[in-house]
Amino acid sequence: MTGSDPTAPASLSEDDLRERFERRDYVADAATVTTVSLALQLERPLLVEGPPGSGKTELGKVLAAAFDTELIRLQCYEGLTAENALYEWNYTKQLLAIQANEGTVAGGDGPTATADVDSADRAEASEEPGTVFDEEFLLERPLLRALRPGTDRPPVLLIDEIDRADEEFEAFLLEVLSDFQVSIPELGTVTASHPPIVILTSNRTRGLSDALKRRCLYLYVEPPSFETEYEIVRRKVPELDAVVAAEVCAIVERFREEAFLKQPGVAETLDWARAVARLRESNSADAESADAGGESSAAASISAGEIERTIGCLLKEAEDVDRVDTELLEQLRDAAAAARDRLED
């Protein structure tokens, strides 16, 4: 690693990191910045947990953008095997190569049943024995690619939703994460020259093994406070009026107090903010063409109708949507009204 390079992640101070986050419009609290900075400095994998939509995956993406490096993403799922994640031999290509060689030497009538034998003969005869197990036929999967980046910058390896993978895969991952090396029997051991920045995310659908947790630094992304969320909305949805953005956040905050099946996360807030912004845009366009309607001024507060029409952005369960009645809408309006005052403070 280029130790003197000021942009090397490991030698980055917290302020630099915060600044880089900010430049990418990623609003992080102090604890997050400290923990991420620690993970970078200690070159430890970072295990990120938190409610869905709280920006766990985004953290990996932002890190990659901040260090101007490759983001290698490994989405985990049940049944994910080491081959899918690490490397595979390109069998088709291998077979084709064998057959191609066979064709030039043995003529076109060689039955496929003897292809293996023939190829073995061929391999012995040629100067390069065992050529089908060569770089050329190696299909790099995310983990191997993270160990062998094209550049001299460590890539960001985002292992998403590790809890969905099987425990066997988790154990396999341990080996990779502890040494940053894998051995390919046919090729030899591949060691990372630049250990990747590893971010693991989990939604807690099952408990992770102690061994994995022990190797990682742990970060729990808290649901954002009103101020943080407001900041996020302002940055990500700049087209929305500031006051309306505050109302959006206040309403979402109020929503989270309800015992919904699926709590709206930050991602939902952003979706909703965009929806509201779009709705208002088209409304104001209509209003201008029809008549100069006084009610649809830019900073008009969110109406109950607007909430009802766009509720699908926030609540993703039919039962939850059913629970939004006039009474709750009334309370939401109150929260929105209070948001204006909070903004002025």
Added chain:
Amino acid sequence: MVSPHDADSGDSAETTARGSTDSDRSSAGGGDDPRTATAASNRFGDAATGSDHGVPDFVAARRHVLTELLWLATVLRRNGVSVPTTGPLEAARTLSVVGLSEQSRVDAALRATLVTEAADRDAFDDAFPQFWHRLRTGLERIATAHGRDRTTGTDDADGDPADAGSGREEEPQLLPEAETPSTVDGQDGPGPAPQVRIATDRRRATGDRPDAEESSARRYSPVGGSRLVDAELDRLSSGERASIHRFVDALATIPGRRRRPASSGAAVDARRALRASLATGGAPLELPAREPTPTELRCCVLVDVSGSVLDTIDRSVLLHFAEHVQRRARYARVFLFDTDLVDATAEFERSGGNPAAALRDARVEWGGGTKIGAALETLRRRHPDAVDRRTVVVVVSDGLDVGEPELLEDGITWLADRADSIVWLNPLATSPAFEPSSRGMAASVPYVDALFGFVGPEDLAAAARQIERRGLDGPVGYEYDRRRRERTGATADD
């Protein structure tokens, strides 16, 4: 959270970074104590940037930090946090990066290494302040003690470089906080002061207990004069809150039958084992485990607020317990009863951390006599929805019933029939000589799933421990309380 000094510490060299952090910190701390800050920044600012003056005892400081780290890990483990074996080691490593000057950064660093479960964050929140206090106090002591040694040896901060320890270079990161209160020097007198000051409990000195004359004159009459809720509640210590949380969490395991996959454990997950056995030709080579999911808690708390109970029990804990149930449970009702039953659910719901004030505002009275039977009758007639077959009923009462025994028997059988389980917390049951022989208790005990003593938070923790270990169907109750045996043993020895 983040103090402005970070702007200066862009250096990659660690020692220098730490140095500027500390000196900045001490000048920033000038607001707190201007007298000491200047002196401190002279002393430690110089030392940290690499000159040889006035270095605190690094060996002692290092040992202190490590000891406190282990202490924190032990406390966390005791409170059920699964701290990884290498957690403290990792924590020490991260501390060497973030330094010890800023609480928020230390908090984040230790949280990243000692906590590995989302559920454990509360326990960490509870334990960290005390850790921080112990750490700071100890480091200040060390710095102060050393400063005294130094001033007797040399005369000034810019004096003799001889006492700069040779081992100092190895541990620059363990530089203690710069804001050493030099005034302590005069107060403490000579000699090393290794004693770590620990946060003292400051409750019960206030209005929790009735004063002596009142209690001596007090009569537990069936119609005892009720009065408004008068307890001025203090904040509970983190340990006390942890006990309450633990007990309520233990309650939540009672109705649960759902299980989730676990990484280890005794209960085999048959479904996953079968599925895994497909890969091995039907031979189950591995036995995946599962554990009970902490389920939603439906709870009904019946608190006896007769004078006899209120005088024995820790009221702060009682009210906070009720409030925490209210907050933690999916569905909870809280009733207060003496001779009558009052639904206090709404008051606790709105309390916002101060249940006593909420009760006072609602003009809920307490302190009369006890009529459990009548209370249960009222519950049955007026709040039948409060208890269903998934509800865990927690009764806090001493069972000194003055009502009609038939009514009590009717009520408790109805309750046992209807509820998932009844947990009875009796303040008298903490006594080693306790037997449920009072009329009310004797009538109720056959229908109660578990009877625990409850005076203070430690009783809740003990009860929680039993429920966690053995479940409500196992041998749990006041008679299995280890402390009871110890106490009886002690009295027998006397």
